[in-house]
Amino acid sequence: MKTELWWERDDLYYNDNNELVFANQNIEQFARQLGTPLFVHSAARILSNITRVEQALQSTGLESRVFYALKANRFAPLLTFIKAATGCGIDACAPAEVRHALSCGFAPSDISYTGTSVSNADLDFLTGIHGLKLNCDGLSMIRRVGERAPGREIGLRINPAMGTGYGSNELLRYSGEKPTKFGIYASELDEAIELAAQYDLTITRIHFHTGCGYLNDQLESWEEVLKTSLAMIRKIPSLSAVNLGGGLGVPLTRHDSELDLGQWAGVIRRVFGTTGYEIHVEPGTYIAKDAGLLILEANTVETKSGKLFVGVNNGFNLTMEPVHYQLPAEPVMCRLPDSQKKTFAPENMRPTTFVGNINEALDVMYDDLPFPAVEEGSLLALINAGAYTTSMSSNHCMRGEYLECLLLDGIELRK
Numbered sequence: 001m002k003t004e005l006w007w008e009r010d011d012l013y014y015n016d017n018n019e020l021v022f023a024n025q026n027i028e029q030f031a032r033q034l035g036t037p038l039f040v041h042s043a044a045r046i047l048s049n050i051t052r053v054e055q056a057l058q059s060t061g062l063e064s065r066v067f068y069a070l071k072a073n074r075f076a077p078l079l080t081f082i083k084a085a086t087g088c089g090i091d092a093c094a095p096a097e098v099r100h101a102l103s104c105g106f107a108p109s110d111i112s113y114t115g116t117s118v119s120n121a122d123l124d125f126l127t128g129i130h131g132l133k134l135n136c137d138g139l140s141m142i143r144r145v146g147e148r149a150p151g152r153e154i155g156l157r158i159n160p161a162m163g164t165g166y167g168s169n170e171l172l173r174y175s176g177e178k179p180t181k182f183g184i185y186a187s188e189l190d191e192a193i194e195l196a197a198q199y200d201l202t203i204t205r206i207h208f209h210t211g212c213g214y215l216n217d218q219l220e221s222w223e224e225v226l227k228t229s230l231a232m233i234r235k236i237p238s239l240s241a242v243n244l245g246g247g248l249g250v251p252l253t254r255h256d257s258e259l260d261l262g263q264w265a266g267v268i269r270r271v272f273g274t275t276g277y278e279i280h281v282e283p284g285t286y287i288a289k290d291a292g293l294l295i296l297e298a299n300t301v302e303t304k305s306g307k308l309f310v311g312v313n314n315g316f317n318l319t320m321e322p323v324h325y326q327l328p329a330e331p332v333m334c335r336l337p338d339s340q341k342k343t344f345a346p347e348n349m350r351p352t353t354f355v356g357n358i359n360e361a362l363d364v365m366y367d368d369l370p371f372p373a374v375e376e377g378s379l380l381a382l383i384n385a386g387a388y389t390t391s392m393s394s395n396h397c398m399r400g401e402y403l404e405c406l407l408l409d410g411i412e413l414r415k
Helices: 027-034 043-058 076-085 095-103 120-126 139-148 186-198 216-233 261-272 285-291
Strands: 012-014 020-022 038-042 064-069 089-092 111-114 133-136 153-157 202-207 241-243 278-281 292-304 307-312 331-333 350-355 364-371 379-382 403-408 411-414
Touching: 020 027, 027 038, 027 292, 027 379, 038 043, 038 285, 043 064, 043 076, 043 261, 043 278, 043 285, 043 403, 064 285, 076 095, 076 403, 089 095, 095 111, 095 120, 111 153, 120 139, 133 139, 133 202, 139 153, 139 186, 153 186, 186 202, 186 216, 202 216, 216 261, 285 292, 331 364
Parallel strands: 038 403, 064 089, 064 278, 089 111, 111 133, 133 153, 153 202, 202 241, 241 278, 307 350
Antiparallel strands: 012 020, 038 292, 292 307, 292 379, 331 379, 350 364, 403 411
């Protein structure tokens, strides 16, 4: 008899032998062969995630396009797969990301660039890429783009002074009551329009991104963001496209519900349905996060001062979000010691704190998670490890080594 595990789905589950299966791969066996830390990504899951977003956008009746946020995961085989298998473009935020996308087969017209604190050297490069969708983050950038490339088309990143994100996490909001570095506020919009006109720059796009990880409970506040942005957008008659940014979230705990893309698309339809604008979105988390696992070895199991710790061969240098954004990174067993019913019986669950191998106090992945007994040498998998892990990684404490694979029709493309 199986228990109901909140994260299980058709491509991620325990088989009849109580072994974790992901993308048709026995994860225990796979990781034992290759070693750990090991990131495993599913091309099939990435494709289905993109397809769901595309289909939801099509239901709005508006022209649309998805741009994958490259900063979420820049693994080259993943990017070349997206280019080969989908019509998805790329959202880039640094010149090196543009170069990387070009090297993975994307054309300049496939790339939307939205950066901040952009240097003159950055602009020298960016304005030299013909066809690149270049969005200006502020008045300084508009002026400096105009000096380098008068007469070109640009986009403007606006800041509606409202934000939303996962739960009530203020760390994931890019705009709100407190001024941030991102975008052009309503009070500066007229000046931005006039400045663009001085350099004969045609504003064809508006971009805004107000937060990360929102789910169904945040759709109402996200709709208010869109309505406020539309009031700013209507000041620019030359617009043809509106980029709503990213931020679509995935469930991170058993208390979260999957984002209802029908409701999400309904918000877009209500706000923009009669405008005729082409709608662009830039998901990174939604496309890649639940399409990846991080396989780790439990090397230390010990109770200290009454608190049970499980130490693994990974730290916040590879999984930054629990420390950086205070987001959960939930581990699961790669092989259960018994049936699901016995393993997850309440009497066998104990508050367990999962910690890493970085010599700093904040290197904690999950504090007091109810969990079955873990043995030293066993393998664990961090779910939702496909985004903002390797792309944010460092070699802190010289612990930065890992292996990364993309599972594609039984072929493993390795870094």
